[in-house]
Amino acid sequence: MSRKVSRHVVITGASAGAGRAAAIACARRGWKVTLLARGRAGLEGARAEVERNAGTALAIPTDVADAGAVEAAAAEAEKTQGPIDVWVNAAMVTIFGPTSEVTPEEFRRVTEVTYLGQVHGTMSALRRMRAANRGTIVNVGSALGYHGLCLQAAYCGAKFAVRGFTESLRSELIHEGSKVRLSFVVLPALNTPQFDWSRNKMAGRPRPVAPVYEPEVAAEAILYAARFAPRELVVATSSLQVMAGSVVAPGYLERRLAQVGWSGQVASEAAETRPDNLFEPVDEEEDFGARGRFDGETRRWATIVPAGAARLMAGAAASLPVIFAIAGTVLGTRRSR
Numbered sequence: 001m002s003r004k005v006s007r008h009v010v011i012t013g014a015s016a017g018a019g020r021a022a023a024i025a026c027a028r029r030g031w032k033v034t035l036l037a038r039g040r041a042g043l044e045g046a047r048a049e050v051e052r053n054a055g056t057a058l059a060i061p062t063d064v065a066d067a068g069a070v071e072a073a074a075a076e077a078e079k080t081q082g083p084i085d086v087w088v089n090a091a092m093v094t095i096f097g098p099t100s101e102v103t104p105e106e107f108r109r110v111t112e113v114t115y116l117g118q119v120h121g122t123m124s125a126l127r128r129m130r131a132a133n134r135g136t137i138v139n140v141g142s143a144l145g146y147h148g149l150c151l152q153a154a155y156c157g158a159k160f161a162v163r164g165f166t167e168s169l170r171s172e173l174i175h176e177g178s179k180v181r182l183s184f185v186v187l188p189a190l191n192t193p194q195f196d197w198s199r200n201k202m203a204g205r206p207r208p209v210a211p212v213y214e215p216e217v218a219a220e221a222i223l224y225a226a227r228f229a230p231r232e233l234v235v236a237t238s239s240l241q242v243m244a245g246s247v248v249a250p251g252y253l254e255r256r257l258a259q260v261g262w263s264g265q266v267a268s269e270a271a272e273t274r275p276d277n278l279f280e281p282v283d284e285e286e287d288f289g290a291r292g293r294f295d296g297e298t299r300r301w302a303t304i305v306p307a308g309a310a311r312l313m314a315g316a317a318a319s320l321p322v323i324f325a326i327a328g329t330v331l332g333t334r335r336s337r
Contacts, residue, residue: 005029006029007026007029007032007085008031008032008033008034008082008084008085008086009023009031009033009085009087009088009226010036010077010084010086010088011023011034011035011036011088011090012037012064012088012089012091012117012118013037013064013089013091013092014035014037014043014046015035015037015038015042015045015046015283015287016042016192016193016283016288016289017090017190017192017193017194017215017290018090018190018192018218018219019088019090019140020046020290021214021215021218021290022090022218022222022223023049023055024053024055024219025219025220025222025223026050026055026086026223026226027049027050027053027054027057028053028054028055029055030054030055031055031056032055032056032058032082033050033055033058034057034058034059034077034081035050035058035059035060036060036062036070036073037061037062038061038280038281039061040284041284041285041286041287042281042287042288043059043060043061044287046059047059058076058080060076063113064089064091064117064121065109065116065117065120067120067123070117070120070121070124071124073124074124074125074127083128084128085134085135085136086137086226087121087125087129087135087136087137087138088138088140088226089118089122089139089140089162090140090222091113091114091117092114092117092140093109093110093155093194093277093278094114094152094194094199095110095154095199095200095201095278096151096152096198096199096200096201096206096265096266097151097201097202098201101201102154102201106154106199106278107154107157109278110155110158110278111158114154114158114159114162115157115158115162115165118139118162121137122137122139125137129180130178130180133178133180134179135181136182136183136225136226136229137180137181137183138183138184138225139162139165139182139183139184140185140187141159141162141166141184141187142155142156142159142186142187143186143236143238143239143242143243144156144242145159145160145162145163145186146186146242147246147250147253147254150257150262151202151261151262151266166182170182181229182229183226183229183231184225184232184233185218185222185232185233186232186235186239186243187221187235187239188213188235188238188239188302189208189213189238190213190214190217190218191208191212191213191214191215191291191292191294191295191298192291193289193292194292195207195293195294196288196293197274197276197277198276198277198278199277199278200276202265202266202271203270203271204267204268204269204271205266205267205269205270206267206271207294208264208265209260209261209264209265211236212294212298212299213236213298213299213302214291214295214298214299214300215291217235217300217301217302220304221304224304230306232306233305234305234306235303236299236303236304237303240305
């Protein structure tokens with residue numbers, strides 16, 4: 001039985017979804033958890049859940065698009081709960097709709113939260129971790145950061161950017177000989193409240209493309225990354241398929257996603273007229289919790305593999321056509337003799 005070590009973890013996007021589930025998972029190990037998000041009701045609900053699960057909680061209302069606000073939150077977290085051992089960047093927003101219908105202001109906002117929010121969090125964490133030459137940063141990515149999906153161009157672009165930023169920074173830390181660890185978690189479609197509060201420009205209600213996993217699946221991967229800092233973790237077979245498809249047959253994958261990506265993200269029931277959380281939180285008065293409305297179809301466990309193994313599998317698959325071509329040439333040469 002492994003010994004539980006108390007740590008201080010800061011989690012952005014902690015009021016709902018994967019961030020909230022990760023906060024609860026960390027609390028169950030007795031960690032001190034600082035929760036950053038915009039919605040006060042969601043933050044308060046997350047704080048209460050952390051404390052019910054043996055964790056020590058500090059909730060700080062924060063818009064991660066504001067670098068100054070993130071830095072102030074980091075300073076308050078450190079002053080109140082002690083040195084930051086782990087920082088998890090999980091905050092995100094998205095828009096469902098054709099690219100032609102998304103305004104420049106909307107693109108900017110998704111980018112500021114989903115990409116720059118991770119940059120701001122990482123930089124605030126690094127200011128503290130570099131000085132101590134220790135600590136772990138976990139950036140939460142997506143399978144959609146390996147191949148884009150229709151109707152979510154702003155989000156996909158931001159997740160691609162997060163992956164590039166993470167890889168670049170990791171090289172810099174290696175060059176410095178730093179002991180600060182940087183991990184990246186690739187998530188599949190999750191059952192979270194985002195589908196009921198994201199901005200929607202479609203006639204039908206938005207939904208995740210199946211298969212759909214519970215946020216607790218993501219939380220286990222994030223907790224593992226926080227503890228052991230693998231370079232990259234890939235969650236679920238569906239994420240592996242997207243990664244492999246982007247290497248082996250990107251054209252086919254695009255055509256396939258043009259079909260299932262469109263129909264799979266727009267439910268048959270009509271869209272509701274409701275507030276969205278793009279510029280303002282919608283959980284100021286109501287706590288939505290970690291999960292969304294898709295409990296009846298979700299999966300509660302998933303394969304989780306290091307990205308190195310995933311890339312080896314993708315590389316092996318990509319090499320098969322070359323192997324077959326060489327074999328065909330050799331056989332043809334032998335037959336001609």
